[in-house]
Amino acid sequence: MLEPIKKNWRILLLVVVVLGATVALFAPQFGPQTAPGEDASEAQQGVTNLQYGLDLAGGTRVRAPLLGHTATGVDFGGDQPDTVEQNVAAELDGVSIRDVGTYVEEDAREVEVTDSSVSEAQFRAAMDASGYAYGDIRSGVTQETRDLAESIITGKINEAGLSGGSVQQVQSVTGEYFMLVEVPGEDRNDVVSLLQERGTVQIDIAYPTENGTAIEEAVLTQDDFENIGTAAEREGTTRAYVPVTVRNTAPDGEQSPAHSFQQSVADRGFASAYTDDQRDVCDYGENPDDVSKPCLLLTVDGEVVNSFGMNPDLASSMDRGAWADTGNFELTTNEFSTAQTISVNLRAGALPAELDISGQGTSSTISATQGENYKNYSLVTGVLAIFAVAGMVFLRYREPAVALPMIVTALAEVYALLGFAALVSYPLELAVIAGFIAVVGTGVDDLVIIADEVMSEGEVNSRTVFNSRFRRAFWVIGAAAATTIVAMSPLMVLSLGDLSGFAIFTILGVLIGVLITRPAYGDILRRLLTVR
Structure with missing residues (x-):
């Protein structure tokens, strides 16, 4: 039992890879994730788990720099x-x-x-x-600002329930940085509006009354903040916080946001509600309709996303009227991830820098019909490429024992790549399809080298002879694979848009070929051609 497995383990490995690709392509658990507010049936784009980019699904691509x-x-x-x-x-x-x-x-x-x-x-x-x-x-702006803008735009896309949307930073050959936003299935006006709109983010106060919980709305709005810090962990504890600064200046005759907020906190009795014994834990989340003490509520577009109490020292300084001189305080949470969400929510809708969509930016839209046409053309092109390769192989060898395994092995290589794309939810673009076709060409080239080398000196009359000839061929295709990987690596790591996808799948196809499919093809030939 163990001896056949040991002799044919390369073929068995190829079978395992093909089975794994099948699971990734068709198993429901590997399907596209449902975005917030999206029906699960809408996330699935077909009978497979493959996801398609703008070229094949239609949608809008916006490429614009951050001004600064x-x-x-x-x-x-x-x-x-x-x-x-x-x-x-x-x-x-x-x-x-x-x-x-x-x-x-x-x-x-x-x-x-x-x-x-x-x-x-x-x-x-x-x-x-x-x-x-x-x-x-x-x-342009700093790396930190670009990272923050990417996070905020990603949050906007997710909150809007736009499945398959992506945001990344790309760099031009002249060194300029751009934000590249791709949203399948949406037209340009909707995407640009989403990127430019300013969401309603504010802080309310919930406080107890004789008739239950009352809400004092908009004690702080997004415009009232002078500065919003990034989330940080409090040393020595598991808690985290977001530092913020409220504006303490206003035109003559008007009350500043800091003084107005300070007065609201004092009027609602935060100082007496939060003491050293009570600390700063708010019970709004337990029973919003009947709170026992006042709470700060962070709302986004009218929905409460977090509730807070208040540090006793901070509440006391507001009660004395001293806090507004600085306007600094911290929104405290029990988890760092929650603090990060709060920081993003406070900034959401207000990017750290303006996207220059109408100036240096560019945008393009591909209709769903056009994307479907591209998808069909890609399928036809792939099928024609396979038939062309198969025809040339049969004309070259006129021996099914050599040609059929070659075609099957090449197709298994492409199938494994499709499984990988489904597993990691990589959107298929025209450039990726071109990479698949390139993999078929280079893969069959390597298999032809193996077949020619093995059959070049007549009948293969022993396994030793076969192994010797196969090793010579494998050195050749190994050197060719290394050359391809080196040549494609710059395209993979540089921010060159769709060319990255082409390079990634070409390199991955070469690696699968050298490590899995070429050795498996060698074992198949050995079993078919070796006399003893």
Whole structure:
């Protein structure tokens, strides 16, 4: 029993790979994930679990840069990042500190302004006036801002229930960064509107009354925040928080958001409700209709997504009227992931920098009908390629024992690639289909090399002779595979759009061929051609 398995383990491995690809392609648990608000039947795009990109499913692609300017190689002069932001913002008329950011990573220090009304000359003058030395000023924003924008746009797409949408950062050959947003099945106007709309995010106060829970709405709105920090973990505990700063300035005759919020907190009795014994745990989530003490509610588009209590010291300082001088406080949660969600929710709808869709940006739309046509054309092209290869192989060898295993092995290689695409939910584009066709061509080339080498010197009269000839052929195809991988690697790692998909699947096909299908084909030939 063990001896046949040991002799034919390469063929068995190929069978296992094909079976695994079948499971990935057809098993329901590997199907497309249902987006929030989407019916499960809508997520499944056909009888297989394959997902299709814009080229084959139709939809909209938007490629646009984030507007802003960044000063690189900045010397902070010993100042903290928040101090640098305040000083630079003070030199820019009409610019909030929220529109000035810093980026620190090891020795690299950068300062950015994300207000699109600020020109490079104005930003340069502000940097000079604030006294911070810098190396140069370039168009665009920092890596941290791009990452944040990617996270926010992804959140928008998910919240809108747009299945298959994707967001990534791409870099042009000139070094500029762009946000690439792809949303299958949606037209341009809907996608652009989604990217540009500003969601309603606010903080309410829920407080107990004789008739149950009452809500004081919009004690803080998104415009009231001077600055919104990133989520952080509190040292020594499992809790996390999001630092925020509320504006404490307002036009003459008006009350600032910080003073207004402070008054609302004092009026609702936070200081007496949250003491050292009670701490800052809110019971709104347990029974929203009958709370025992006031709570802060974070709402997004009218829906409560988080509720908070208040630190006793903070509540006391608001009760005394001292807190509004700074406007700083922290939204505390029990989990870091929840704090991250809060930070994103507060920023959602308001990207950290404006997307230049109408300027340097580009957008394109492929109709569903056009995508279906592309899908059909791709299928026809693939079938024609297979028949063409099969015809040439039969003309070359005129021996089914050699040609049939060659065609079957090549098809198994493509089938395994499709299974991988379904397993990782990689959207199929025209470039990926081109990669599949390239894999068929290079794969059959390698199999022809094996067959020619094995049969070049006449009858294979022993397994030893076969193994010797097969090893010579395998060295040739191994060197060719290495060359292909090296040539394709730059296309895979560089942000070159659809070419990345082409390179990824070409390289993956080469690896599957060298490690699985070529050795399996060799075992098949050995069994069919070896005399003894």
